[in-house]
Amino acid sequence: MTGWRRWRRAACLALLLTCISATARGQQLPLIADASNYRVNITTGFTGTDVVYFGAKSGPGDIVVVVRGPNFNYSVRRKQRVAGIWINTDKVSFGDVPSFYAVASSSPLDELLPRNLRMQQGIGLDTFSLPTLGKERETDIDAFRAALLRIKQQAGLYESEVGKVKILSDWLFSTKVHFPANVPTGAYTVAVMLVRDHDVVGAQTVQLVVSKSGADATVFEMAHIQSAAYGLVAIVGALLAGWAAHLVFRMF
Protein backbone atom coordinates (compact mmCIF):
# COMPACT_ATOMS: atom_id res chain seq x y z
CA MET A 1 0.00 0.00 0.00
CA THR A 2 1.39 3.35 -0.93
CA GLY A 3 2.03 6.04 1.60
CA TRP A 4 -0.67 8.21 0.14
CA ARG A 5 -3.26 5.47 0.38
CA ARG A 6 -2.24 4.78 3.95
CA TRP A 7 -2.63 8.44 4.70
CA ARG A 8 -6.01 8.55 3.00
CA ARG A 9 -7.15 5.54 4.99
CA ALA A 10 -6.04 7.19 8.22
CA ALA A 11 -7.84 10.37 7.22
CA CYS A 12 -11.01 8.39 6.44
CA LEU A 13 -10.84 6.71 9.80
CA ALA A 14 -10.37 10.00 11.60
CA LEU A 15 -13.34 11.41 9.74
CA LEU A 16 -15.38 8.34 10.60
CA LEU A 17 -14.56 8.62 14.25
CA THR A 18 -15.71 12.22 14.31
CA CYS A 19 -18.90 11.23 12.51
CA ILE A 20 -19.58 8.42 14.90
CA SER A 21 -19.08 10.42 18.03
CA ALA A 22 -21.25 13.18 16.54
CA THR A 23 -24.07 10.91 15.52
CA ALA A 24 -23.80 8.72 18.56
CA ARG A 25 -25.31 11.54 20.63
CA GLY A 26 -28.20 12.11 18.20
CA GLN A 27 -29.35 8.82 16.72
CA GLN A 28 -27.45 5.64 17.42
CA LEU A 29 -25.80 4.17 14.29
CA PRO A 30 -24.98 0.50 14.85
CA LEU A 31 -21.99 0.58 12.51
CA ILE A 32 -20.29 2.60 9.86
CA ALA A 33 -17.95 1.11 7.26
CA ASP A 34 -15.82 2.13 4.33
CA ALA A 35 -13.24 0.69 1.93
CA SER A 36 -9.70 1.53 0.91
CA ASN A 37 -10.85 1.29 -2.71
CA TYR A 38 -14.14 1.32 -4.60
CA ARG A 39 -12.56 0.15 -7.78
CA VAL A 40 -10.24 -2.67 -8.84
CA ASN A 41 -8.57 -1.94 -12.15
CA ILE A 42 -7.25 -4.87 -14.15
CA THR A 43 -4.31 -3.42 -16.02
CA THR A 44 -1.57 -5.06 -18.08
CA GLY A 45 0.56 -5.82 -15.03
CA PHE A 46 -2.36 -6.99 -12.84
CA THR A 47 -1.50 -9.89 -10.53
CA GLY A 48 -4.27 -9.50 -7.96
CA THR A 49 -4.92 -6.91 -5.28
CA ASP A 50 -6.20 -6.41 -1.73
CA VAL A 51 -8.99 -4.11 -0.63
CA VAL A 52 -9.29 -3.15 3.03
CA TYR A 53 -12.76 -2.82 4.58
CA PHE A 54 -12.82 -1.00 7.87
CA GLY A 55 -15.07 0.96 10.16
CA ALA A 56 -16.43 1.42 13.63
CA LYS A 57 -19.27 -0.23 15.50
CA SER A 58 -21.26 0.97 18.46
CA GLY A 59 -21.47 -1.50 21.27
CA PRO A 60 -20.49 -5.17 21.44
CA GLY A 61 -20.89 -7.72 18.64
CA ASP A 62 -19.07 -9.48 15.84
CA ILE A 63 -18.44 -8.29 12.31
CA VAL A 64 -19.19 -10.28 9.14
CA VAL A 65 -18.11 -9.03 5.71
CA VAL A 66 -19.64 -10.64 2.60
CA VAL A 67 -18.24 -9.79 -0.84
CA ARG A 68 -20.32 -10.92 -3.81
CA GLY A 69 -19.43 -10.66 -7.50
CA PRO A 70 -21.97 -10.53 -10.34
CA ASN A 71 -24.06 -13.66 -10.87
CA PHE A 72 -23.72 -15.84 -13.95
CA ASN A 73 -25.07 -19.12 -15.19
CA TYR A 74 -22.37 -21.79 -15.15
CA SER A 75 -22.08 -25.11 -16.94
CA VAL A 76 -20.18 -27.88 -15.20
CA ARG A 77 -18.78 -30.59 -17.46
CA ARG A 78 -17.53 -34.02 -16.45
CA LYS A 79 -15.05 -36.12 -18.35
CA GLN A 80 -15.31 -39.84 -18.87
CA ARG A 81 -12.94 -42.28 -20.46
CA VAL A 82 -14.24 -43.19 -23.90
CA ALA A 83 -12.13 -45.62 -25.93
CA GLY A 84 -9.11 -44.78 -23.80
CA ILE A 85 -9.44 -41.01 -24.16
CA TRP A 86 -10.90 -38.59 -21.62
CA ILE A 87 -13.87 -36.78 -23.14
CA ASN A 88 -16.41 -34.31 -21.76
CA THR A 89 -19.56 -36.40 -21.66
CA ASP A 90 -21.90 -34.99 -19.01
CA LYS A 91 -23.02 -31.43 -18.40
CA VAL A 92 -25.13 -29.74 -15.74
CA SER A 93 -25.93 -26.02 -15.76
CA PHE A 94 -26.55 -23.93 -12.67
CA GLY A 95 -28.26 -20.56 -12.53
CA ASP A 96 -27.44 -17.41 -10.56
CA VAL A 97 -24.02 -18.49 -9.37
CA PRO A 98 -21.91 -15.70 -7.87
CA SER A 99 -18.75 -15.36 -9.95
CA PHE A 100 -16.89 -14.26 -6.83
CA TYR A 101 -17.73 -14.74 -3.16
CA ALA A 102 -15.74 -14.00 -0.04
CA VAL A 103 -16.89 -14.04 3.54
CA ALA A 104 -14.76 -12.89 6.47
CA SER A 105 -15.83 -12.83 10.09
CA SER A 106 -14.41 -12.22 13.53
CA SER A 107 -15.79 -15.55 14.89
CA PRO A 108 -16.93 -18.82 13.26
CA LEU A 109 -20.14 -18.20 11.30
CA ASP A 110 -22.16 -21.07 12.76
CA GLU A 111 -21.50 -19.73 16.27
CA LEU A 112 -22.61 -16.25 15.28
CA LEU A 113 -25.84 -16.84 13.41
CA PRO A 114 -28.50 -19.57 13.19
CA ARG A 115 -28.41 -21.51 9.95
CA ASN A 116 -31.80 -20.40 8.65
CA LEU A 117 -30.80 -16.75 8.99
CA ARG A 118 -27.52 -17.41 7.21
CA MET A 119 -29.40 -19.19 4.42
CA GLN A 120 -31.79 -16.31 4.10
CA GLN A 121 -29.02 -13.70 3.91
CA GLY A 122 -26.59 -15.84 1.92
CA ILE A 123 -23.86 -15.71 4.55
CA GLY A 124 -21.33 -18.52 4.14
CA LEU A 125 -20.31 -20.84 1.32
CA ASP A 126 -22.53 -23.62 2.69
CA THR A 127 -25.65 -21.52 2.07
CA PHE A 128 -25.48 -21.58 -1.73
CA SER A 129 -28.56 -23.25 -3.14
CA LEU A 130 -27.24 -23.39 -6.75
CA PRO A 131 -30.43 -24.33 -8.60
CA THR A 132 -30.06 -26.17 -11.90
CA LEU A 133 -31.20 -24.48 -15.09
CA GLY A 134 -34.19 -26.48 -16.24
CA LYS A 135 -34.41 -30.24 -16.28
CA GLU A 136 -31.14 -32.15 -16.22
CA ARG A 137 -30.46 -35.61 -17.54
CA GLU A 138 -27.85 -36.43 -14.92
CA THR A 139 -28.93 -38.03 -11.68
CA ASP A 140 -25.91 -37.13 -9.54
CA ILE A 141 -26.38 -33.37 -9.69
CA ASP A 142 -24.86 -32.93 -6.22
CA ALA A 143 -21.50 -34.15 -7.53
CA PHE A 144 -21.57 -31.40 -10.17
CA ARG A 145 -22.63 -28.84 -7.56
CA ALA A 146 -19.74 -29.86 -5.31
CA ALA A 147 -17.33 -29.67 -8.25
CA LEU A 148 -18.46 -26.12 -9.04
CA LEU A 149 -17.78 -25.03 -5.44
CA ARG A 150 -14.45 -26.86 -5.35
CA ILE A 151 -13.16 -25.43 -8.64
CA LYS A 152 -14.19 -21.91 -7.63
CA GLN A 153 -12.41 -22.34 -4.30
CA GLN A 154 -9.27 -23.68 -5.96
CA ALA A 155 -9.23 -20.66 -8.27
CA GLY A 156 -9.33 -18.41 -5.19
CA LEU A 157 -12.74 -17.06 -6.21
CA TYR A 158 -14.68 -18.45 -3.24
CA GLU A 159 -13.12 -17.64 0.12
CA SER A 160 -14.37 -18.20 3.61
CA GLU A 161 -12.14 -16.95 6.37
CA VAL A 162 -12.86 -16.99 10.05
CA GLY A 163 -10.98 -14.60 12.28
CA LYS A 164 -9.88 -12.44 9.41
CA VAL A 165 -11.88 -9.49 10.64
CA LYS A 166 -9.77 -7.84 13.32
CA ILE A 167 -11.49 -5.92 16.09
CA LEU A 168 -9.37 -3.28 17.76
CA SER A 169 -10.19 -1.75 21.14
CA ASP A 170 -13.74 -3.14 21.01
CA TRP A 171 -15.15 -0.76 18.44
CA LEU A 172 -12.84 -0.43 15.45
CA PHE A 173 -12.60 -3.22 12.89
CA SER A 174 -10.80 -3.94 9.64
CA THR A 175 -10.36 -6.82 7.21
CA LYS A 176 -8.45 -7.35 4.01
CA VAL A 177 -10.12 -9.07 1.06
CA HIS A 178 -7.91 -10.53 -1.65
CA PHE A 179 -8.94 -10.32 -5.30
CA PRO A 180 -6.77 -12.70 -7.36
CA ALA A 181 -5.47 -12.11 -10.91
CA ASN A 182 -8.40 -14.03 -12.42
CA VAL A 183 -11.09 -11.96 -10.62
CA PRO A 184 -14.26 -11.68 -12.72
CA THR A 185 -15.21 -8.18 -13.85
CA GLY A 186 -18.47 -6.46 -12.97
CA ALA A 187 -20.33 -4.76 -10.14
CA TYR A 188 -19.69 -6.20 -6.67
CA THR A 189 -21.57 -5.63 -3.46
CA VAL A 190 -19.83 -5.74 -0.12
CA ALA A 191 -22.10 -6.12 2.90
CA VAL A 192 -20.62 -5.29 6.29
CA MET A 193 -22.80 -6.61 9.11
CA LEU A 194 -22.82 -6.24 12.85
CA VAL A 195 -23.96 -9.42 14.59
CA ARG A 196 -25.13 -9.44 18.20
CA ASP A 197 -27.01 -12.18 20.09
CA HIS A 198 -27.44 -14.37 16.97
CA ASP A 199 -28.99 -11.59 14.94
CA VAL A 200 -27.87 -8.99 12.40
CA VAL A 201 -28.38 -5.69 14.18
CA GLY A 202 -26.84 -3.40 11.64
CA ALA A 203 -25.56 -3.51 8.07
CA GLN A 204 -23.98 -1.27 5.53
CA THR A 205 -23.29 -1.94 1.86
CA VAL A 206 -20.21 -0.70 0.04
CA GLN A 207 -20.06 -0.89 -3.74
CA LEU A 208 -17.07 -2.16 -5.64
CA VAL A 209 -16.44 -2.18 -9.38
CA VAL A 210 -13.95 -4.57 -10.94
CA SER A 211 -13.08 -3.61 -14.48
CA LYS A 212 -10.38 -3.94 -17.05
CA SER A 213 -8.69 -0.62 -17.60
CA GLY A 214 -6.30 1.02 -19.97
CA ALA A 215 -5.26 -0.66 -23.20
CA ASP A 216 -6.58 -4.04 -22.08
CA ALA A 217 -10.09 -2.69 -21.57
CA THR A 218 -10.01 -1.14 -25.04
CA VAL A 219 -8.86 -4.41 -26.59
CA PHE A 220 -11.44 -6.48 -24.73
CA GLU A 221 -14.33 -4.16 -25.49
CA MET A 222 -13.41 -3.85 -29.11
CA ALA A 223 -13.10 -7.62 -29.48
CA HIS A 224 -16.57 -8.16 -28.06
CA ILE A 225 -18.48 -5.10 -29.30
CA GLN A 226 -16.85 -4.28 -32.64
CA SER A 227 -15.66 -7.77 -33.54
CA ALA A 228 -15.36 -7.11 -37.27
CA ALA A 229 -13.26 -3.97 -36.81
CA TYR A 230 -11.16 -5.83 -34.25
CA GLY A 231 -10.53 -8.67 -36.72
CA LEU A 232 -9.45 -6.18 -39.39
CA VAL A 233 -7.14 -4.36 -36.97
CA ALA A 234 -5.60 -7.70 -35.97
CA ILE A 235 -4.92 -8.56 -39.63
CA VAL A 236 -3.59 -5.14 -40.62
CA GLY A 237 -1.39 -5.05 -37.51
CA ALA A 238 0.09 -8.45 -38.34
CA LEU A 239 0.64 -7.42 -41.99
CA LEU A 240 2.43 -4.23 -40.95
CA ALA A 241 4.55 -6.06 -38.38
CA GLY A 242 5.57 -8.65 -40.99
CA TRP A 243 6.38 -5.94 -43.52
CA ALA A 244 8.40 -4.00 -40.94
CA ALA A 245 10.34 -7.16 -40.09
CA HIS A 246 11.09 -7.66 -43.80
CA LEU A 247 12.40 -4.10 -44.11
CA VAL A 248 14.50 -4.33 -40.95
CA PHE A 249 16.14 -7.62 -41.83
CA ARG A 250 16.83 -6.65 -45.43
CA MET A 251 19.40 -4.24 -44.03
CA PHE A 252 21.54 -7.04 -42.66
Added chain:
Amino acid sequence: MQIYLPIAEISLNVFLLLGIGGAVGFLSGMFGVGGGFLLTPILIFIGVPPAIAVATQANQVVGSSVSGVLAHWSRDNVDFKMGFVLLAGGFIGSTVGVVVFGLLRRIGQIDLVINLAYVILLTAIGALMLFESLRAILRLRRRAAPHKLHQHTWIHGLPLKMRFRRSRLYISALLPLTLGFLIGVLAAIMGVGGAFLMVPAMIYLLGMPTRIVVGTSLFQTIFVTANVTFLQAVQNQTVDVILAFVLLVGGVIGAQVGGRVGARLPAEQLRVLMAVLVLGLGIRLSYELVATPPDLYSIVIRGSGE
Protein backbone atom coordinates in the same frame (compact mmCIF):
# COMPACT_ATOMS: atom_id res chain seq x y z
CA MET B 1 7.54 -8.96 -16.06
CA GLN B 2 3.96 -10.21 -16.22
CA ILE B 3 1.70 -9.21 -19.07
CA TYR B 4 -2.06 -9.52 -18.85
CA LEU B 5 -3.62 -10.98 -21.99
CA PRO B 6 -7.06 -9.36 -22.30
CA ILE B 7 -8.76 -12.09 -24.35
CA ALA B 8 -7.08 -15.15 -22.85
CA GLU B 9 -7.69 -13.48 -19.45
CA ILE B 10 -4.47 -14.73 -17.89
CA SER B 11 -1.20 -13.12 -16.86
CA LEU B 12 1.97 -14.55 -18.39
CA ASN B 13 5.61 -13.56 -18.31
CA VAL B 14 6.35 -11.43 -21.36
CA PHE B 15 9.92 -12.76 -21.64
CA LEU B 16 8.64 -16.33 -21.57
CA LEU B 17 6.33 -15.50 -24.48
CA LEU B 18 9.08 -13.70 -26.40
CA GLY B 19 11.37 -16.65 -25.74
CA ILE B 20 8.81 -19.16 -26.97
CA GLY B 21 8.12 -17.07 -30.07
CA GLY B 22 11.85 -16.69 -30.64
CA ALA B 23 12.66 -20.37 -30.15
CA VAL B 24 9.88 -21.56 -32.45
CA GLY B 25 10.83 -18.84 -34.96
CA PHE B 26 14.45 -19.99 -34.75
CA LEU B 27 13.47 -23.60 -35.48
CA SER B 28 11.15 -22.58 -38.29
CA GLY B 29 13.81 -20.38 -39.84
CA MET B 30 16.35 -23.15 -39.55
CA PHE B 31 14.17 -25.88 -41.02
CA GLY B 32 12.04 -23.76 -43.30
CA VAL B 33 8.75 -24.80 -41.70
CA GLY B 34 6.01 -22.47 -40.47
CA GLY B 35 6.30 -23.41 -36.82
CA GLY B 36 2.61 -22.95 -36.10
CA PHE B 37 2.23 -26.62 -35.32
CA LEU B 38 4.90 -26.22 -32.60
CA LEU B 39 3.67 -22.95 -31.18
CA THR B 40 0.05 -23.89 -30.49
CA PRO B 41 0.81 -26.95 -28.32
CA ILE B 42 3.40 -24.95 -26.36
CA LEU B 43 0.88 -22.16 -25.75
CA ILE B 44 -1.61 -24.75 -24.50
CA PHE B 45 1.04 -26.17 -22.12
CA ILE B 46 1.64 -22.78 -20.52
CA GLY B 47 -2.06 -22.30 -19.84
CA VAL B 48 -3.55 -20.46 -22.82
CA PRO B 49 -7.02 -21.93 -23.49
CA PRO B 50 -6.76 -24.10 -26.66
CA ALA B 51 -9.47 -22.19 -28.55
CA ILE B 52 -7.64 -18.91 -27.97
CA ALA B 53 -4.22 -20.41 -28.73
CA VAL B 54 -5.46 -21.58 -32.14
CA ALA B 55 -7.18 -18.37 -33.22
CA THR B 56 -4.33 -16.17 -31.98
CA GLN B 57 -1.83 -18.39 -33.72
CA ALA B 58 -3.64 -17.81 -37.04
CA ASN B 59 -3.21 -14.08 -36.52
CA GLN B 60 0.49 -14.53 -35.78
CA VAL B 61 0.96 -16.64 -38.95
CA VAL B 62 -0.43 -13.73 -41.05
CA GLY B 63 2.49 -11.59 -39.93
CA SER B 64 5.22 -14.18 -40.19
CA SER B 65 4.04 -15.22 -43.68
CA VAL B 66 4.19 -11.64 -44.95
CA SER B 67 7.84 -11.24 -44.08
CA GLY B 68 8.48 -14.62 -45.73
CA VAL B 69 6.52 -14.00 -48.92
CA LEU B 70 8.12 -10.59 -49.49
CA ALA B 71 11.53 -12.24 -49.53
CA HIS B 72 10.31 -14.82 -52.08
CA TRP B 73 8.49 -12.22 -54.17
CA SER B 74 11.65 -10.18 -54.59
CA ARG B 75 13.22 -13.33 -56.07
CA ASP B 76 10.17 -13.85 -58.32
CA ASN B 77 9.40 -17.20 -56.69
CA VAL B 78 5.62 -16.86 -56.42
CA ASP B 79 3.08 -18.34 -58.88
CA PHE B 80 0.21 -15.93 -58.34
CA LYS B 81 -2.26 -17.76 -60.57
CA MET B 82 -1.72 -21.00 -58.68
CA GLY B 83 -1.81 -18.98 -55.45
CA PHE B 84 -5.25 -17.56 -56.26
CA VAL B 85 -6.74 -20.96 -57.14
CA LEU B 86 -5.38 -22.43 -53.88
CA LEU B 87 -6.72 -19.37 -52.13
CA ALA B 88 -10.25 -19.84 -53.48
CA GLY B 89 -10.29 -23.33 -52.01
CA GLY B 90 -8.65 -22.02 -48.85
CA PHE B 91 -11.32 -19.39 -48.30
CA ILE B 92 -14.13 -21.93 -48.51
CA GLY B 93 -12.22 -24.40 -46.35
CA SER B 94 -11.34 -21.93 -43.63
CA THR B 95 -14.88 -20.54 -43.52
CA VAL B 96 -16.28 -24.04 -43.10
CA GLY B 97 -13.56 -24.71 -40.51
CA VAL B 98 -14.43 -21.68 -38.36
CA VAL B 99 -18.12 -22.63 -38.39
CA VAL B 100 -17.24 -26.17 -37.29
CA PHE B 101 -14.91 -24.67 -34.65
CA GLY B 102 -17.76 -22.58 -33.19
CA LEU B 103 -20.06 -25.61 -33.20
CA LEU B 104 -17.53 -27.78 -31.37
CA ARG B 105 -16.97 -25.00 -28.87
CA ARG B 106 -20.66 -24.82 -28.05
CA ILE B 107 -20.90 -28.53 -27.37
CA GLY B 108 -17.72 -28.42 -25.26
CA GLN B 109 -15.55 -30.61 -27.46
CA ILE B 110 -13.25 -28.06 -29.10
CA ASP B 111 -10.33 -28.66 -26.72
CA LEU B 112 -10.51 -32.37 -27.36
CA VAL B 113 -10.65 -31.95 -31.15
CA ILE B 114 -7.71 -29.52 -31.14
CA ASN B 115 -5.71 -31.92 -28.96
CA LEU B 116 -6.57 -34.93 -31.10
CA ALA B 117 -5.74 -33.06 -34.30
CA TYR B 118 -2.36 -32.07 -32.91
CA VAL B 119 -1.58 -35.56 -31.68
CA ILE B 120 -2.28 -37.03 -35.11
CA LEU B 121 -0.45 -34.25 -36.90
CA LEU B 122 2.66 -34.09 -34.73
CA THR B 123 3.11 -37.84 -34.55
CA ALA B 124 2.60 -38.22 -38.30
CA ILE B 125 4.90 -35.34 -39.23
CA GLY B 126 7.52 -36.34 -36.68
CA ALA B 127 7.56 -39.93 -37.89
CA LEU B 128 7.64 -38.90 -41.56
CA MET B 129 10.43 -36.39 -40.99
CA LEU B 130 12.45 -38.89 -39.01
CA PHE B 131 12.01 -41.51 -41.70
CA GLU B 132 12.78 -39.07 -44.52
CA SER B 133 15.87 -37.59 -42.90
CA LEU B 134 17.28 -40.96 -41.89
CA ARG B 135 16.77 -42.14 -45.44
CA ALA B 136 18.40 -38.97 -46.79
CA ILE B 137 21.42 -39.51 -44.57
CA LEU B 138 21.74 -43.04 -45.90
CA ARG B 139 21.19 -41.84 -49.47
CA LEU B 140 24.12 -39.44 -49.13
CA ARG B 141 26.30 -42.52 -48.94
CA ARG B 142 24.48 -44.60 -51.59
CA ARG B 143 23.45 -42.71 -54.71
CA ALA B 144 19.76 -43.22 -55.36
CA ALA B 145 18.53 -44.36 -58.75
CA PRO B 146 16.98 -41.53 -60.85
CA HIS B 147 13.18 -41.71 -61.13
CA LYS B 148 10.68 -40.42 -63.64
CA LEU B 149 9.73 -36.75 -63.23
CA HIS B 150 6.14 -36.89 -64.48
CA GLN B 151 3.89 -39.84 -64.11
CA HIS B 152 0.47 -40.02 -65.72
CA THR B 153 -2.26 -41.06 -63.29
CA TRP B 154 -6.01 -40.60 -62.89
CA ILE B 155 -5.22 -37.14 -61.54
CA HIS B 156 -4.44 -35.91 -65.02
CA GLY B 157 -7.83 -37.08 -66.32
CA LEU B 158 -9.81 -34.64 -64.13
CA PRO B 159 -11.88 -31.90 -65.83
CA LEU B 160 -11.48 -28.08 -65.62
CA LYS B 161 -7.92 -28.05 -66.88
CA MET B 162 -6.02 -24.84 -66.37
CA ARG B 163 -2.61 -23.63 -67.48
CA PHE B 164 -0.19 -22.38 -64.82
CA ARG B 165 2.63 -20.78 -66.77
CA ARG B 166 4.87 -19.94 -63.85
CA SER B 167 4.70 -23.52 -62.56
CA ARG B 168 4.91 -24.97 -66.12
CA LEU B 169 1.80 -27.05 -65.44
CA TYR B 170 -1.43 -27.89 -67.27
CA ILE B 171 -3.63 -29.55 -64.66
CA SER B 172 -7.21 -29.61 -63.41
CA ALA B 173 -8.09 -26.61 -61.21
CA LEU B 174 -9.96 -29.06 -58.97
CA LEU B 175 -6.64 -30.29 -57.59
CA PRO B 176 -5.35 -27.01 -56.12
CA LEU B 177 -8.93 -26.11 -55.12
CA THR B 178 -9.31 -29.28 -53.07
CA LEU B 179 -5.84 -28.93 -51.62
CA GLY B 180 -6.56 -25.31 -50.66
CA PHE B 181 -9.87 -26.38 -49.09
CA LEU B 182 -8.25 -29.02 -46.88
CA ILE B 183 -5.49 -26.68 -45.74
CA GLY B 184 -8.13 -24.02 -45.03
CA VAL B 185 -10.01 -26.37 -42.71
CA LEU B 186 -6.74 -27.17 -40.91
CA ALA B 187 -5.90 -23.46 -40.63
CA ALA B 188 -9.24 -22.78 -38.95
CA ILE B 189 -9.22 -25.69 -36.51
CA MET B 190 -5.51 -25.80 -35.69
CA GLY B 191 -4.36 -22.24 -36.38
CA VAL B 192 -1.52 -23.42 -38.58
CA GLY B 193 -0.45 -22.15 -41.97
CA GLY B 194 -0.30 -25.72 -43.21
CA ALA B 195 2.98 -25.43 -45.14
CA PHE B 196 4.12 -28.80 -43.80
CA LEU B 197 1.28 -30.41 -45.78
CA MET B 198 0.98 -27.87 -48.56
CA VAL B 199 4.60 -27.95 -49.65
CA PRO B 200 4.93 -31.74 -50.11
CA ALA B 201 1.48 -31.87 -51.75
CA MET B 202 2.47 -29.15 -54.22
CA ILE B 203 5.67 -30.93 -55.11
CA TYR B 204 4.51 -34.53 -55.27
CA LEU B 205 0.79 -34.19 -56.08
CA LEU B 206 0.70 -31.13 -58.35
CA GLY B 207 4.25 -31.52 -59.62
CA MET B 208 5.25 -27.88 -59.12
CA PRO B 209 8.92 -26.87 -59.36
CA THR B 210 10.43 -26.82 -55.85
CA ARG B 211 11.79 -23.31 -56.31
CA ILE B 212 8.40 -21.59 -56.41
CA VAL B 213 6.58 -23.89 -53.99
CA VAL B 214 7.44 -22.13 -50.71
CA GLY B 215 6.69 -18.61 -51.94
CA THR B 216 3.35 -19.66 -53.46
CA SER B 217 2.37 -21.58 -50.36
CA LEU B 218 3.21 -18.59 -48.15
CA PHE B 219 1.25 -16.30 -50.45
CA GLN B 220 -1.96 -18.26 -50.01
CA THR B 221 -1.24 -18.76 -46.28
CA ILE B 222 -1.42 -14.98 -45.68
CA PHE B 223 -4.94 -14.74 -47.04
CA VAL B 224 -6.26 -17.96 -45.56
CA THR B 225 -4.96 -17.16 -42.05
CA ALA B 226 -6.23 -13.58 -42.43
CA ASN B 227 -9.65 -15.02 -43.23
CA VAL B 228 -9.42 -17.31 -40.21
CA THR B 229 -8.37 -14.40 -37.98
CA PHE B 230 -11.30 -12.30 -39.15
CA LEU B 231 -13.90 -15.04 -38.82
CA GLN B 232 -12.60 -16.20 -35.42
CA ALA B 233 -12.66 -12.60 -34.19
CA VAL B 234 -16.23 -12.10 -35.38
CA GLN B 235 -17.72 -15.45 -34.50
CA ASN B 236 -15.82 -16.64 -31.43
CA GLN B 237 -13.93 -13.57 -30.08
CA THR B 238 -10.91 -15.77 -29.51
CA VAL B 239 -8.14 -13.68 -31.13
CA ASP B 240 -5.79 -12.12 -28.57
CA VAL B 241 -3.92 -9.39 -30.44
CA ILE B 242 -1.56 -8.68 -27.54
CA LEU B 243 -0.46 -12.33 -27.40
CA ALA B 244 -0.20 -12.49 -31.21
CA PHE B 245 1.97 -9.39 -31.32
CA VAL B 246 4.39 -10.56 -28.61
CA LEU B 247 4.76 -13.94 -30.32
CA LEU B 248 5.22 -12.25 -33.68
CA VAL B 249 8.05 -10.05 -32.42
CA GLY B 250 9.86 -13.05 -30.94
CA GLY B 251 9.02 -15.16 -33.99
CA VAL B 252 10.33 -12.92 -36.78
CA ILE B 253 13.59 -12.25 -34.95
CA GLY B 254 14.02 -15.94 -34.19
CA ALA B 255 13.25 -16.90 -37.81
CA GLN B 256 15.89 -14.54 -39.20
CA VAL B 257 18.54 -15.79 -36.81
CA GLY B 258 17.47 -19.41 -37.39
CA GLY B 259 17.66 -18.99 -41.16
CA ARG B 260 21.22 -17.71 -40.94
CA VAL B 261 22.37 -20.36 -38.49
CA GLY B 262 20.62 -23.15 -40.38
CA ALA B 263 22.47 -22.30 -43.58
CA ARG B 264 25.77 -23.12 -41.89
CA LEU B 265 24.80 -26.39 -40.19
CA PRO B 266 24.49 -29.93 -41.57
CA ALA B 267 20.86 -29.93 -42.70
CA GLU B 268 20.07 -33.63 -42.56
CA GLN B 269 21.34 -34.17 -39.03
CA LEU B 270 19.34 -31.12 -37.92
CA ARG B 271 16.23 -32.58 -39.48
CA VAL B 272 16.61 -35.69 -37.35
CA LEU B 273 16.73 -33.50 -34.25
CA MET B 274 13.67 -31.58 -35.38
CA ALA B 275 11.83 -34.82 -36.11
CA VAL B 276 12.59 -36.16 -32.63
CA LEU B 277 11.37 -32.89 -31.11
CA VAL B 278 8.09 -32.95 -33.06
CA LEU B 279 7.55 -36.61 -32.26
CA GLY B 280 8.24 -35.95 -28.58
CA LEU B 281 5.68 -33.15 -28.52
CA GLY B 282 3.13 -35.45 -30.16
CA ILE B 283 3.71 -38.18 -27.61
CA ARG B 284 3.50 -35.69 -24.74
CA LEU B 285 0.14 -34.46 -26.05
CA SER B 286 -1.24 -37.94 -26.52
CA TYR B 287 -0.27 -38.76 -22.94
CA GLU B 288 -2.42 -35.79 -21.93
CA LEU B 289 -5.43 -37.36 -23.67
CA VAL B 290 -4.99 -40.78 -22.13
CA ALA B 291 -3.79 -39.96 -18.60
CA THR B 292 -6.41 -39.47 -15.90
CA PRO B 293 -6.91 -35.71 -15.62
CA PRO B 294 -6.32 -34.14 -12.17
CA ASP B 295 -9.92 -32.94 -12.17
CA LEU B 296 -12.65 -34.66 -14.12
CA TYR B 297 -14.88 -31.60 -13.81
CA SER B 298 -14.51 -28.24 -15.49
CA ILE B 299 -16.65 -25.12 -15.39
CA VAL B 300 -17.52 -22.49 -17.94
CA ILE B 301 -19.81 -19.46 -17.91
CA ARG B 302 -22.87 -20.29 -20.00
CA GLY B 303 -23.20 -18.35 -23.19
CA SER B 304 -19.70 -16.88 -23.16
CA GLY B 305 -16.85 -19.14 -24.05
CA GLU B 306 -18.64 -22.45 -24.31
